[in-house]
Structure formats: C-alpha cells, structure tokens
Amino acid sequence: MAERPEHRRCDYRHFQPITTRWHDNDVYGHVNNVVYYSYFDSAVNTYLIERGGLDIHDGEVVGFVVSSSCDYFASIAFPESVEVGLRVGKLGNSSVQYELAIFKRGEEHACAAGRFVHVFVDRASNRPTAIPPRLRGALEALLV
Numbered sequence: 126m127a128e129r130p131e132h133r134r135c136d137y138r139h140f141q142p143i144t145t146r147w148h149d150n151d152v153y154g155h156v157n158n159v160v161y162y163s164y165f166d167s168a169v170n171t172y173l174i175e176r177g178g179l180d181i182h183d184g185e186v187v188g189f190v191v192s193s194s195c196d197y198f199a200s201i202a203f204p205e206s207v208e209v210g211l212r213v214g215k216l217g218n219s220s221v222q223y224e225l226a227i228f229k230r231g232e233e234h235a236c237a238a239g240r241f242v243h244v245f246v247d248r249a250s251n252r253p254t255a256i257p258p259r260l261r262g263a264l265e266a267l268l269v
Contacts, residue, residue, distance in 0.1 A: 132198075132226045132235035137210030138267045140228075141168035145203040155200035161237050162193060165225045168209035169243070177263035186257055188243035191220075195239035206230045213267040219253040220244045221264050 143164050151157040173179040173188070181187070201207055208228045215222040222242045226235035247254045256264065 132210075132238040134210060134228055134233050134235075136269075137212050137224075137226060138269070139172060139211045140208040141171055141211065142230075143167065143207050143209055143227075145201065145205050145207065147203050150203045155202045158195070158197060161195050161197070161227060161239065162241075164207070164209055164227060165193075165195070165223070165239055165241060166190070168211055168225065169223055169241075172211060172267075173260065173263065176266070177260035178257075179260060185248055186245050186254055186260070187248050188221075188245050191242050191244050193239065193241035195237055197237045198234075199236040201227065201229060201236050207236070210235070211267060212269045213264050214240065214269060216256075216261075216264055216268055218255050219246075221256070224269075 145156060149156045149160045170181065174181065179188070208230060210226040210228060212224050213221055214224045220242055222240055224240050226238040228235055244253055245256050246252055
C-alpha cells in the first residue's frame with residue numbers, strides 16, 4: 126500500500142454510496158484492486174446520468190475513458206459500505222479529469238484515491254465533441 130497522502134473527505138464535492146459485494150473480495154480477504162475502478166466508474170456515471178442528464182443508451186454524446194490510475198492506502202472488504210468522493214480537477218472543451226477517493230463510511234481519510242479522464246465523443250462518429258451544456262454545468266459544480 127502507498128503512503129497515505131492527505132485525501133480527506135472535505136476535499137470532495139459529491140459522494141456516491143457503494144455497497145461492497147461478496148464477489149468483490151479476493152483470496153486475500155479484501156476488495157481486489159481492479160474493483161476500485163468499477164466503483165469509480167459507477168460513481169461518475171451515476172452522477173452524470175442523475176445530475177448531467179447523460180443518456181447512456183440513446184444519447185448523441187458518450188464518454189470514453191482514455192486514462193486512469195489509482196493509489197491504495199488501506200484495504201476495504203465485504204460487507205463494508207463505502208462512499209466514493211468525486212471532484213473535477215480539469216475541465217476542457219471535450220474532456221474532463223475526475224479526481225476520486227474511496228472512504229469507509231464515516232471515516233475522514235481515504236482508503237484509495239484515483240483519477241480518470243473522459244473524452245466526450247459523438248456516438249455516431251466516435252469523434253471528440255463539445256460537452257453538452259447541461260452536462261458541463263453538472264461538471265462545473267464539481268470543479269476545484
């Protein structure tokens with residue numbers, strides 16, 4: 126595990142609760158590292174759908190993940206409930222860098238912190254396109 130830098134709850138603008146599942150645990154008895162990425166993805170997409178109006182099934186614009194990383198500081202395990210903290214570090218014309226952290230319920234310091242970049246593209250052409258206004262507004266609300 127990496128040395129725990131300061132990733133505190135107060136540093137994040139939005140929180141998405143996540144319930145760990147039995148199959149998230151690996152043979153070592155804690156949530157496997159790759160599962161953290163699914164938590165990040167679920168938190169971001171839930172926010173984009175609920176707050177930004179993203180239509181993942183029929184919308185003209187979709188977000189492609191083009192880069193991601195995660196640092197781990199403390200383990201979590203089923204059946205813990207966690208919260209994914211979300212903020213936006215960079216917001217461009219067609220791209221956004223999310224900064225995320227996973228917190229055990231009620232804890233001040235993150236168990237893991239990561240980032241990923243979405244590039245928004247036109248569904249039909251798969252070419253980068255400007256972030257639609259409603260979606261941009263939801264992202265601006267998370268900008269630090």
